[in-house]
Amino acid sequence: xxxxxxxxxxxxxxxxxxxxxxxxxxxxxxxxxxxxxxxxxxxxxxxxxxxxxxxxxxxxxxxxxxxxxxxxxxxxxxxxxxxxxxxxxxxxxxxxxxxxxxxxxxxxxxxxxxxxxxxxxxxxxxxxxxxxxxxxxxxxxxxxxxxxxxxxxxxxxxxxxxxxxxxxxxxxxxxxxxxxxxxxxxxxxxxxxxxxxxxxxxxxxxxxxxxxxxxxxxxxxxxxx
Ligand code: HEC
Ligand code: HEC
Numbered sequence: 447x448x449x450x451x452x453x454x455x456x457x458x459x460x461x462x463x464x465x466x467x468x469x470x471x472x473x474x475x476x477x478x479x480x481x482x483x484x485x486x487x488x489x490x491x492x493x494x495x496x497x498x499x500x501x502x503x504x505x506x507x508x509x510x511x512x513x514x515x516x517x518x519x520x521x522x523x524x525x526x527x528x529x530x531x532x533x534x535x536x537x538x539x540x541x542x543x544x545x546x547x548x549x550x551x552x553x554x555x556x557x558x559x560x561x562x563x564x565x566x567x568x569x570x571x572x573x574x575x576x577x578x579x580x581x582x583x584x585x586x587x588x589x590x591x592x593x594x595x596x597x598x599x600x601x602x603x604x605x606x607x608x609x610x611x612x613x614x615x616x617x618x619x620x621x622x623x624x625x626x627x628x629x630x631x632x633x634x635x636x637x638x639x640x641x642x643x644x645x646x647x648x649x650x651x652x653x654x655x656x657x658x659x660x661x662x663x664x665x666x667x668x669x670x671x
């Protein structure tokens with residue numbers, strides 16, 4: 447956090463949050479999720495669909511408890527991202543009630559119907575990997591699981607998913623059995639592409655049809671090497 451441009455960014459973001467939320471002494475209408483979402487729009491977009499370049503994830507339709515937990519982990523520093531750590535550390539979000547209101551608002555929004563997708567060339571590989579390793583927790587439809595804080599991943603932008611899948615062995619290390627995290631570590635780049643591509647299309651009913659295309663994937667199971 448030492449470089450001057452980063453300090454400038456921190457100050458600008460802090461100012462933005464303070465203006466948008468109204469500072470520490472704001473009027474007490476803060477448990478309104480829509481109002482609380484205002485300072486997020488600049489990055490996450492008005493409909494909370496994030497950006498297709500994958501820099502900013504979709505939040506619309508995300509599981510409420512997962513959203514609440516992410517606020518806590520950005521705040522504690524367990525999840526590292528400069529922008530989100532500043533947002534989560536802002537005094538306006540010190541109150542659990544407000545975080546819950548914000549999370550409810552976001553989870554009630556309609557997910558992005560047309561997220562950025564991958565090249566579409568190995569969807570069958572993606573489908574097989576997904577069904578074998580991921581569906582048990584994230585659900586066959588990728589909608590996640592409210593009670594266990596498993597996030598919705600269906601319809602998330604491909605580049606964001608690709609990045610998170612790269613980090614998946616770490617991301618899942620406290621949640622999944624060691625066999626799974628080592629399988630994730632050993633996954634080939636092309637398999638990661640296929641998985642991210644398939645997941646980005648999970649909201650779209652054509653994804654499964656497409657995977658039946660002849661020659662859609664010349665897939666060799668990872669354990670057959
Ligand atoms: C300056 C830009 C910026 C602002 C403002 C911002 N965010 Fe973010 N947000 C990001 C970035 C970048 C990420 C992705 C971090 C990563 O890649 O790990 C992110 C990620 C998140 C995530 C994690 C999503 C997931 O799927 O794991 C949540 C939740 C979130 N933001 C909520 C919010 C909320 C609510 C606000 C407003 C109070 C907000 N953000 C404001 C940039 C921003
Ligand atoms: C044992 C259950 C489990 C399995 C199996 C599992 N996940 Fe997850 N996954 C989770 C949980 C829980 C989280 C949320 C972690 C957190 O709270 O930080 C998560 C987080 C993620 C995220 C981050 C979402 C975001 O918005 O940033 C991605 C992407 C993801 N999983 C993809 C996968 C893929 C792909 C597979 C299969 C290769 C998989 N997961 C298998 C439980 C699981």
